[in-house]
Amino acid sequence: MELINSIFELLFGTDPELRQIIAVTLRMSLFSTLFSSLIGIPAGVLLGANDFRGKPFLTRLVNTLLGLPPVVAGLLVLLLLSRSGPLGSFRLLYTVEAMVIAQVLLITPFISAMTANLVGVNAKVINETLVGVGIHGPKRLKYFLLDFRVPFISIILAGFGRSIAEVGAVQMVGGNVQFKTRVMTTAIMMQTNMGRFDFAIALGVTLLLISFLVNSIVNRIQKAVSDD
Amino acid sequence: MKSNNPRNILILTVISILLLSAVGCAQEPxxxxxxxxxxxxxxxxxxxxxxxxxxxxxxxxxxxxxxxxxxxxxxxxxxxxxxxxxxxxxxxxxxxxxxxxxxxxxxxxxxFFVIVGPADDPAGVAGSATAAEAFQKIADTGSLFISRGDDSGTNNKENAIWKSIERDPAGQTWYESVGQGMGQTLTIANEKQAYTLSDKATFLAHDNSLVMHLEETDDMKxxxxxxxxxxxxxxxxxxxxxxxxxxxxxxxxxxxxxxxxxxxxxxxxxxxxxx
Missing domain, CATH: 3.40.190.10 (Periplasmic binding protein-like II)
Incomplete structure (x- = not known):
């Protein structure tokens, strides 16, 4: 009962900090998912729909990146964006942008691999049909994107789930700066470190509620799209 | 038609980088x-x-x-x-x-740093004149001690105290180095009912059942x-x-x-x- 009270207090109470943390979390996850999808889905279609030399190698490479530990991605981006790193002059370390970059690195391979798998199974039939009606080359991309729009939404949603739940990389490159880069997961970690398990659990449940809400909205969209 | 694919990838990459840099533009003075x-x-x-x-x-x-x-x-x-x-x-x-x-x-x-441990104080740390004496007692009784082990200020202080009594606890069965921050280390010490060295502020702000057995000795400033x-x-x-x-x-x-x-x-x- 106390837990429900504290969740309610967190969400609708007088302290604006949690709402601010939620806003940063959503901003980060939405941008991460957007960019990862913009890169990952076309790349996945190209990889899945075509036969070319080096395809097995490229597929293996994407699958390997799928196993990239978040902390390794975080470390990489940290070293790149640090003032003493090659991209230091952009002043991006400990910003939401840095978190988005690290997450794009993590989620793009995931989205590409899922897309390539999905498209690859049906590629032969679709390609034959498209060639049959005189559509060649890069123009096919549009038809693949249209054809798979419903399952693509699920893939994007899975990417969003990864993004919002990730903690290792965003802690490293975001730095958990209050009012700036503190997101739900790093806030939960901080509260746990301080031994405030109640508060940490309340934050955790809130995170799940938000995920549920986003899923519900997107499923509604998915349904509308497939009913078209 | 296959020869077009690398170009597509290139164009997409360029677009993505441009989009990424657009997000990065909101800079404060x-x-x-x-x-x-x-x-x-x-x-x-x-x-x-x-x-x-x-x-x-x-x-x-x-x-x-x-x-x-x-x-x-x-x-x-x-x-x-x-x-x-x-x-x-x-x-x-x-x-x-x-x-x-x-x-x-x-x-x-x-x-001040404080030495915290289980309420019943199995090593008898309370009443020691210095942190060095308390560490000696913990080592002699083989009472479980959790070390930060993360090259932090507290960890450096702890190592200096061990050095001052010429003990090297690394690898001992009663000594566990966890490589975590103060909060997590206190959580672990609490779960295992072990001793640890903490700064007083973090200890007081942390919820646990451990007790401060020694504080404000000269060697713990x-x-x-x-x-x-x-x-x-x-x-x-x-x-x-x-x-x-x-x-x-x-x-x-x-x-x-x-x-x-x-x-x-x-x-x-x-x-x-x-x-």
Whole structure:
């Protein structure tokens, strides 16, 4: 009962900090998912729909990146964006942008691999049909994107789930700066470190509620799209 | 038609990079932001969150605080990712200074390390005259001790105490080095009902069933210093902003705030001003 009270207090109470943390979390996850999808889905279609030399190698490479530990991605981006790193002059370390970059690195391979798998199974039939009606080359991309729009939404949603739940990389490159880069997961970690398990659990449940809400909205969209 | 594919990938990559850089454009004026790298104790104890709004109101600067163990906190200064450090490890600070990174170093407050452990105090630590004596008792009785093991200020202090009694506990069955921050280390010590060395502020702010058995001995003073990262190493270092913080912390208002912090909640201050 106390837990429900504290969740309610967190969400609708007088302290604006949690709402601010939620806003940063959503901003980060939405941008991460957007960019990862913009890169990952076309790349996945190209990889899945075509036969070319080096395809097995490229597929293996994407699958390997799928196993990239978040902390390794975080470390990489940290070293790149640090003032003493090659991209230091952009002043991006400990910003939401840095978190988005690290997450794009993590989620793009995931989205590409899922897309390539999905498209690859049906590629032969679709390609034959498209060639049959005189559509060649890069123009096919549009038809693949249209054809798979419903399952693509699920893939994007899975990417969003990864993004919002990730903690290792965003802690490293975001730095958990209050009012700036503190997101739900790093806030939960901080509260746990301080031994405030109640508060940490309340934050955790809130995170799940938000995920549920986003899923519900997107499923509604998915349904509308497939009913078209 | 296959020859078009690499070009598509290239175009997509370029578009993505452009989009990414568009997100990165919202920059605040540089000199108004002070990047502060603190040790975990001043952040996890809530002190910085308590001082920050008053400092920002008084000076118009914005503080961006990241916190980590002292070793990692100083490393951020070395990498040019902080303008000012707020740390507590004399040996690590002196190393940093010797490397020529520091503009000014200002010791400004202190508190005490404490030895905490299970309520029944199996090693009989309570009443020891020094931390060294207490560590000797823990080692002699083979009572479980959890070490930070993370090159933090507290960890360095702990190692110095072991060294002073010429014991090397590494690898002993009663000694566990966990490589975690103070909060997690206290959580682990609490779960295992073990002894550990903690700074007093983090211990008081942390929920656990452990008890302070020894505090305020001469060899457990814990001094916090501010170090401004020199612009000679990193031209962009916000020395001016860092100096504004150093000046502000010495004002009557800030000293009063530090001296009062924790009194309402714990019945005693967590930090003391240095004169």
């Amino acid at each position: 540089v000199n108004k932001v002070i990047r502060m790298s603190t040790t975990t104790s001043v952040n996890d104890s809530g002190l910085m969150a308590y001082l920050q709004p008053e400092f920002e109101k008084a000076t118009g600067y914005t503080l961006e605080i990241t916190s980590a163990g002292t070793g990692a906190a100083i490393e951020k200064g070395r990498m040019g990712d902080a303008d000012i450090l707020l740390v507590h490890s004399k040996s690590a600070e002196e190393e940093f200074i010797a490397e020529g990174f520091e503009e000014v170093r200002v010791p400004f407050m202190y508190n 814990n001094t916090y210093s501010m170090i401004i990262v020199s612009a000679k190493r990193f031209a962009e270092s916000n020395v001016e902003g860092a100096q504004a913080f150093v000046d502000w912390i010495k004002t009557e208002q800030a000293r009063k705030m530090i001296a009062e912090y924790g009194v309402a909640e714990y019945g005693e201050p967590l930090f003391f001003n240095l004169d």
